[in-house]
Every structure is written in C-alpha cells, then in structure tokens.
Amino acid sequence: MLSSTFVNDYTATESILLLNNHLPPKIPLSANFRPRKSLLHMTFVCSHHHSNVTGGGRVWRVKATGESGSGGDAGGDGDEALQAVIEKSKMLLAKQKALLQQIAERREMITSINSTTISSEKEGIVSEEEERFFLEPEYNLPDDMDDPSSSIVEPIGSTNEYYDDDNDNDDDNDDYVLSKSGIKFPPESYLDSDSKNKVHGTTSEKATTYELPPFVSDISTTYTSSKDAYESTLHHVTDDEDVKVGDDVNSPPLAGPNAMNVILVAAECAPWSKTGGLGDVAGALPKALAKRGHRVMVVAPCYRSYAGLKDTGVRKWYKVNGQDMEAHYFQAYIDGVDFVFIENHMFRNLGSNIYGGNRTDILRRMVLFCKAAIEVPWHVPCGGLCYGDGNLVFIANDWHTALLPVYLKAYYHEHGLMQYARSVLVIHNAAHQGRGPMDDYSYVDLPPHYLDLFRMYDPLGGEHFNIFAAGIKTAYQIVTVSHGYAWELKTTEGGRGLHGVIQENDWKLKGIVNGIDKKEWNPKSDIHLTSDGYTNYSLETLNTGKPQCKAALQRELGLPVRAEVPLIGFIGRLDNQKGVDLICEAVPWMMGQDVQLVMLGTGQPELERMLRELENQHREKVRGWVGFSVKMAHRITAGADVLLMPSKFEPCGLNQLYAMCYGTVPVVHAVGGLKDTVQPFDPYNESGLGWTFHRADSGQLVHALGNCLLTYREYKSSWEGIQRRGMMQDLSWDNAAHQYEEVLVAAKYQW
Ligand SMILES: Nc1ncnc2c1ncn2[C@@H]1O[C@H](COP(=O)(O)OP(=O)(O)O[C@H]2O[C@H](CO)[C@@H](O)[C@H](O)[C@H]2O)[C@@H](O)[C@H]1O
Numbered sequence: 001m002l003s004s005t006f007v008n009d010y011t012a013t014e015s016i017l018l019l020n021n022h023l024p025p026k027i028p029l030s031a032n033f034r035p036r037k038s039l040l041h042m043t044f045v046c047s048h049h050h051s052n053v054t055g056g057g058r059v060w061r062v063k064a065t066g067e068s069g070s071g072g073d074a075g076g077d078g079d080e081a082l083q084a085v086i087e088k089s090k091m092l093l094a095k096q097k098a099l100l101q102q103i104a105e106r107r108e109m110i111t112s113i114n115s116t117t118i119s120s121e122k123e124g125i126v127s128e129e130e131e132r133f134f135l136e137p138e139y140n141l142p143d144d145m146d147d148p149s150s151s152i153v154e155p156i157g158s159t160n161e162y163y164d165d166d167n168d169n170d171d172d173n174d175d176y177v178l179s180k181s182g183i184k185f186p187p188e189s190y191l192d193s194d195s196k197n198k199v200h201g202t203t204s205e206k207a208t209t210y211e212l213p214p215f216v217s218d219i220s221t222t223y224t225s226s227k228d229a230y231e232s233t234l235h236h237v238t239d240d241e242d243v244k245v246g247d248d249v250n251s252p253p254l255a256g257p258n259a260m261n262v263i264l265v266a267a268e269c270a271p272w273s274k275t276g277g278l279g280d281v282a283g284a285l286p287k288a289l290a291k292r293g294h295r296v297m298v299v300a301p302c303y304r305s306y307a308g309l310k311d312t313g314v315r316k317w318y319k320v321n322g323q324d325m326e327a328h329y330f331q332a333y334i335d336g337v338d339f340v341f342i343e344n345h346m347f348r349n350l351g352s353n354i355y356g357g358n359r360t361d362i363l364r365r366m367v368l369f370c371k372a373a374i375e376v377p378w379h380v381p382c383g384g385l386c387y388g389d390g391n392l393v394f395i396a397n398d399w400h401t402a403l404l405p406v407y408l409k410a411y412y413h414e415h416g417l418m419q420y421a422r423s424v425l426v427i428h429n430a431a432h433q434g435r436g437p438m439d440d441y442s443y444v445d446l447p448p449h450y451l452d453l454f455r456m457y458d459p460l461g462g463e464h465f466n467i468f469a470a471g472i473k474t475a476y477q478i479v480t481v482s483h484g485y486a487w488e489l490k491t492t493e494g495g496r497g498l499h500g501v502i503q504e505n506d507w508k509l510k511g512i513v514n515g516i517d518k519k520e521w522n523p524k525s526d527i528h529l530t531s532d533g534y535t536n537y538s539l540e541t542l543n544t545g546k547p548q549c550k551a552a553l554q555r556e557l558g559l560p561v562r563a564e565v566p567l568i569g570f571i572g573r574l575d576n577q578k579g580v581d582l583i584c585e586a587v588p589w590m591m592g593q594d595v596q597l598v599m600l601g602t603g604q605p606e607l608e609r610m611l612r613e614l615e616n617q618h619r620e621k622v623r624g625w626v627g628f629s630v631k632m633a634h635r636i637t638a639g640a641d642v643l644l645m646p647s648k649f650e651p652c653g654l655n656q657l658y659a660m661c662y663g664t665v666p667v668v669h670a671v672g673g674l675k676d677t678v679q680p681f682d683p684y685n686e687s688g689l690g691w692t693f694h695r696a697d698s699g700q701l702v703h704a705l706g707n708c709l710l711t712y713r714e715y716k717s718s719w720e721g722i723q724r725r726g727m728m729q730d731l732s733w734d735n736a737a738h739q740y741e742e743v744l745v746a747a748k749y750q751w
Pocket residue numbers: 001275276277278280281428429481514571572573600601602627628629630633650651652653654655673
C-alpha cells in the first residue's frame with residue numbers, strides 16, 4: 001500500500017470528508033455487458049472457450065483471416081439473438097467446468113502416467129540446445145504460439161500435427177477419459193496445446209520467425225528443458241498430494257459455468273510479504289475464488305527466500321528502461337491456489353522495505369513485475385499445466401500493477417495475442433497513484449499514442465504522469481473495496497485528483513467490501529493466542545476467554561493487570577490516513593479517564609516518535625509499540641476491549657472487521673468501508689456494532705469514545721450484545737468472492 005517515496009502522490013489534501021448518506025444506485029450487471037462484435041464472432045469465442053480452457057493459437061487464427069466478421073456491430077441484432085448466444089456460451093462453458101473440477105484429478109493422473117508413456121514421449125522432447133535455437137526468434141512467446149501473421153484458417157477442433165502424440169490416453173474424439181480412480185476428466189481437446197506439452201513433457205510446436213512488437217527482450221529464453229520442467233512439476237504434484245482444489249472436488253463448483261482462470265497480481269501477498277491490507281487481500285481472496293471452482297493463481301514479487309517454494313526452472317527476459325532484466329519464476333500450491341513468485345535482484349535487495357528506493361526505482365520494479373506477471377499463464381506450468389490465456393481474467397491491484405491492463409492492451413491485444421484475456425483493476429487506496437513528471441513515460445516502454453492515457457492535470461500536481469489513471473481507463477472492470485469508497489472516489493476530496501477519471505469510468509466501477517481470512521483471523525483457532533497466557537475463545541467462551549487474553553496482553557506489555565479498566569487499542573500504518581494525530585490530540589482527555597491505551601504501528605518517523613513520547617509521558621497507561629508485528633496485532637485484537645479507527649479516509653479497513661470477529665468493539669470515523677461495516681450502536685433498539693463519528697476531529701472522537709466507555713462501564717449487557725453481534729456476523733470472503741465473480745464474468749464477456 002505504501003508508496004511514501006513516490007513523490008507527488010496526492011497527500012496534500014488530506015481533507016476531512018463530510019459524507020452524506022446517499023450512495024449511488026448500483027449499476028446493473030447487464031449494463032456492463034457491452035458486446036460489440038458480431039454474433040458469428042461471439043460464437044467463435046465461445047467455441048474456443050469450450051474447446052480450449054486456457055487459450056492457444058486457434059482463436060487468433062480465426063481472427064487473422066477476418067472470418068470473425070469483425071467490424072460488425074451486434075447492437076442491432078436484438079436481445080433475442082444475444083440471449084441465444086449467451087445461453088450457448090453458458091452451455092459450452094459448462095463443459096469447461098468439468099476440467100476445473102478435475103484439476104486435482106489431473107494432477108493425480110500426471111503422477112501416474114506410466115513410464116512407458118514418458119519414454120515414448122521422450123522422443124518428442126527437444127534438447128535444451130535445440131529448444132534455444134527454436135525459441136530464440138520467438139522471444140518470450142508461449143510454446144504453443146504460431147505465427148500470428150499466418151492467414152491459414154484452422155477449423156476449430158481440427159487436428160493439428162503438433163498436438164498429436166502417442167499417448168494411449170489421447171482421445172481423438174471428445175469423450176471423457178477415465179482416471180485410475182475412476183473419476184472422469186475431460187478429453188485432451190479441452191486443454192490448450194501448451195498445457196498438453198507440459199503434461200506430456202514435450203515442446204511440440206516448432207517456432208516460427210516473425211516480427212514481434214518490441215516489448216520483450218531479444219535475449220533468448222534460457223529456462224530449463226521441457227523435460228526438467230516437467231519433472232520438477234511431477235515433484236511439485238507429489239508433494240502437494242494432500243491439497244485439493246476447493247473443498248470437495250466431487251461437488252459441482254459454485255461458480256458453475258462461470259468457472260474461469262483467474263490470476264491476481266499484487267505487489268504484496270500475506271504471509272510472504274505484507275505492509276498492510278493489500279497483502280491480506282492478496283493472500284485471502286484467491287482462496288475464496290478457488291473454493292468457488294475457479295482455477296486461481298497469485299503472482300507476487302519474491303522479496304527474499306521463501307520456504308517451500310519450488311523453482312519452476314522458467315526464466316524469461318524483459319526490457320526495463322532499455323535494460324534486459326531476468327524474471328525467474330518460483331511456485332507453491334497452497335489451499336487450492338497457485339502462488340507464483342517472480343525473482344529478480346531488484347526485488348531481492350529490498351529486505352522488508354518492499355516499497356523502498358526512489359521514485360524511478362519503484363517504477364522500474366513495477367514495470368518488470370507487470371511485464372513478467374502477464375506472461376505467467378504462457379510460461380509457468382502449475383501442477384503440470386500452464387493456465388494459457390483463453391479463459392483468463394487478471395486482477396491487478398493498486399497503482400503498482402495498474403500497468404498490467406495497459407500492457408495487456410498495448411503489447412498483446414493490439415498484436416492479436418491474448419485476445420480473450422481480460423483485466424480487472426482493484427483500487428485499495430487511491431492516495432498512492434504512481435505519479436511523476438511526464439518524463440517518466442520513457443520508463444514504461446509504450447508507444448507514443450499511449451501517452452495521453454497517463455497524462456493528468458490537477459491544481460496541486462499540475463500536469464503529471466499518472467499510472468493509476470492509465471490503469472483505470474484501460475481495465476475492463478474496476479473494483480474498489482467498499483460501496484462507500486466507490487462513492488467517495490467520485491468526489492473531489494475522495495478521488496484525490498482521480499475523481500474525473502473515476503466519474504468517466506463509473507459504468508465499470510463496483511464496490512465490494514473485503515472479507516476476512518477466517519483461517520488467519522479467528523479467535524477460536526488463532527495460533528497467536530496459544531501461548532504466553534493467551535487463550536483461544538469463541539462466542540460460547542467469550543466471557544472467560546477474552547478477559548484471559550486481556551490479562552495476558554496487559555502482562556506482556558507491562559501494564560497493570562486489571563480486568564475492569566477499558567483497554568483501548570490501535571493498529572495500523574502510521575500514516576496521515578489513519579488519523580493517528582486525532583488520537584494524539586485526544587490523549588489528554590483519555591489520560592483523565594481510567595483507561596489503558598495500546599498503539600501498534602510503523603510508518604512516518606514523526607508519528608513513530610509521537611507513539612514513543614506518549615508511552616514515555618504516560619507509562620502507567622500507554623504503550624506505543626513501534627514496529628510491524630503480526631503476532632502483536634492478533635494479540636491486541638483479542639485482548640483489547642475497544643479498537644480505535646479514526647481514519648481520515650478508509651477505503652475498506654480490515655482491522656475493524658478483525659476486531660468485531662474477536663468481540664472487540666470498534667470506534668470509527670464513518671468514512672468509506674468503516675461506514676459500510678460498523679453500524680452505530682442504538683441503545684433504544686439494542687442494535688449496532690460500535691460507535692461512529694462523522695467528522696475527523698478529535699472532539700468528535702472524544703464524544704464517541706466517551707459514549708463507548710460509558711456503555712462499557714455502566715451497561716454491561718448492552719456491551720455484551722454489541723460484542724456478540726459483532727462476532728456472529730459472517731465476515732468471511734465467501735460473499736465477497738461471489739461478487740468478484742460477477743465482475744470477472746462481466747469482464748470476460750466485455751469487448
Ligand atoms: N504495525 C503493524 N503490525 C502488524 N500488522 C499491522 C501493522 N500495521 C498494520 N497491520 C496490519 O495490516 C493490515 C492493515 O489493513 P487495513 O485494511 O487496515 O489498511 P491499509 O491501509 O494498509 O490497506 C488498504 O487496503 C485495504 C485492503 O483493501 C483496505 O482495507 C484499506 O482500507 C486500505 O487503506 C491489517 O491486517 C493490520 O493488522
């Protein structure tokens with residue numbers, strides 16, 4: 001989330017948001033369905049999706065001949081015809097879901113392919129030397145990519161000599177194949193040729209020389225031979241035998257015919273890397289999407305050596321500011337999700353300061369990251385199969401990866417590549433936009449006609465280069481992390497210079513409130529509550545378990561261990577966004593009360609200093625823990641009675657969700673996601689989840705906190721009611737994942 005060194009980020013107008021209760025009407029999904037190609041073309045698309053789950057060359061062959069009827073506009077063909085096409089698409093996609101359901105089976109099959117099959121395939125394995133020879137002129141194209149300038153039309157489903165092999169399991173027709181355990185999985189024709197190659201350990205397509213756009217390095221690929229990659233994949237599969245896709249591979253996926261390949265790309269991903277909420281989301285949302293039946297991957301930079309990763313053997317080269325940079329791909333398969341990490345010395349040298357370096361350093365890293373991430377579905381086999389690009393949606397996150405939608409369009413779509421891949425951009429925080437002087441355009445390596453996408457002007461920054469703006473304009477769909485923030489983004493204060501762009505693209509914007517990872521954040525099973533006097537607890541044991549955690553926290557922090565004193569917590573990045581200054585202003589009032597205050601955070605040096613000073617001045621009552629400690633974050637969430645979140649703006653906010661889950665009562669500034677998720681306590685109806693205040697000033701904070709403390713002290717049963725209602729909510733990712741799926745589907749059918 002942080003981009004503190006990215007100068008010119010819109011931080012000057014940290015103005016208070018005065019929001020009214022009016023939210024804009026939701027955009028119906030159908031409004032996002034905007035087909036512009038002919039029906040004929042759409043039918044081809046669907047056939048492709050049916051016959052080839054992950055992509056490949058057939059589709060662009062059709063398009064290259066002009067047989068798609070491109071140029072025609074479906075607008076006049078009427079709803080009925082459109083509906084028929086949609087229905088047909090759904091039927092065809094239903095077949096495809098079989099593949100996704102049975103990926104786990106496929107993994108099993110790969111391990112069981114007998115040695116005869118492998119040895120018969122060995123003849124087809126191209127030696128490393130030969131492979132380099134073939135791949136050199138192709139640069140980083142996927143193994144199954146032919147010459148896009150060819151005008152030969154391959155009928156859909158026709159046999160291609162390069163797809164043929166001698167495998168006994170190979171089916172000439174589209175009948176299902178029985179695995180050794182008797183479960184059916186789809187015929188070979190459901191796989192893209194790249195995936196077939198990986199399964200059978202061959203590089204079956206010959207390379208073809210042709211002129212490529214100048215975005216990939218002209219250094220030949222140097223990854224290990226296909227055979228090595230295949231064998232390392234087998235190892236991968238064997239190691240992960242106990243991991244299933246989804247909860248039950250035999251039950252139909254919740255996504256139904258909408259099941260697709262999803263690649264979430266983010267600059268951080270918990271537990272491997274995390275500076276804030278983006279890391280949490282990147283670690284958790286993919287698992288919820290996988291549970292729904294999608295094939296899901298996360299791509300993140302590799303900032304250091306992570307335990308348990310496998311070297312895929314795949315190395316690719318990309319140009320960054322005129323320099324050739326290597327991307328080396330590592331992989332893990334956890335909880336039904338493929339995690340792919342991209343290693344390069346630029347990421348490695350950062351340590352824990354993952355957004356460190358100057359503006360252009362960060363920019364260069366993100367250029368490499370986006371370029372290398374976009375080709376993962378071509379090159380990196382996961383469980384034996386590359387994802388391919390046929391039924392694929394990328395989810396980019398924040399400005400760091402906002403170049404991905406632009407690259408997808410400029411490098412690929414405009415060159416007849418990845419025609420059916422789509423991009424969705426998620427705005428977690430619009431305060432950081434990847435701003436710089438217009439000269440920065442030279443770093444992103446795009447043709448001149450893309451410049452205007454990046455050109456922005458506002459009264460504070462003047463004319464400048466803005467990566468987030470370009471991503472928002474180019475992505476097929478945009479998500480932000482709450483309804484409230486979706487509305488705020490369109491205001492001058494909330495949009496931080498992007499409000500005009502957001503307004504123009506409102507038709508593709510949707511607010512989806514984040515969920516929480518119940519495996520990580522659950523008082524019943526929280527691993528950080530199993531030692532040092534802490535204990536796990538649940539709704540049933542709230543009255544004993546939570547006080548025990550509170551006592552343990554007081555002891556651990558060296559505060560007086562007193563059950564009756566309200567313990568107030570704050571956890572967050574020490575950034576102007578989080579309203580730490582308001583807490584500091586309220587401290588004199590707080591210190592006049594019988595309370596304890598614990599603050600955990602890291603960030604701006606002057607705010608870190610402030611935390612230390614508060615502790616020094618009020619040692620009996622205040623602890624200011626400067627640092628990043630996941631364990632302490634969990635323990636404070638469990639041990640505190642109250643969680644303060646006086647954020648100036650808060651796109652969603654996760655800590656208030658975690659707090660409610662742990663029976664800790666939030667006191668929040670009613671903005672963005674905080675307003676969406678914390679219904680104010682109503683003493684007359686005994687409803688609500690916490691306290692809210694409507695203007696970001698310390699007076700209002702004190703007022704809300706005063707009422708909260710009064711209820712804590714004087715109205716015990718009301719207090720317990722608030723705690724229990726908070727704990728009883730379903731805050732899991734399941735609901736949010738369903739909503740994301742709608743966005744992914746809208747993107748998929750969008751032209
Ligand atoms: N010192 C510390 N030690 C340990 N853990 C710490 C910590 N400081 C913060 N954290 C953790 O980092 C996460 C912060 O998440 P938030 O959603 O509150 O904020 P953030 O502003 O980073 O995220 C942005 O993206 C998210 C995700 O979309 C939005 O919810 C949010 O509004 C938006 O600003 C929480 O898991 C928290 O526990």
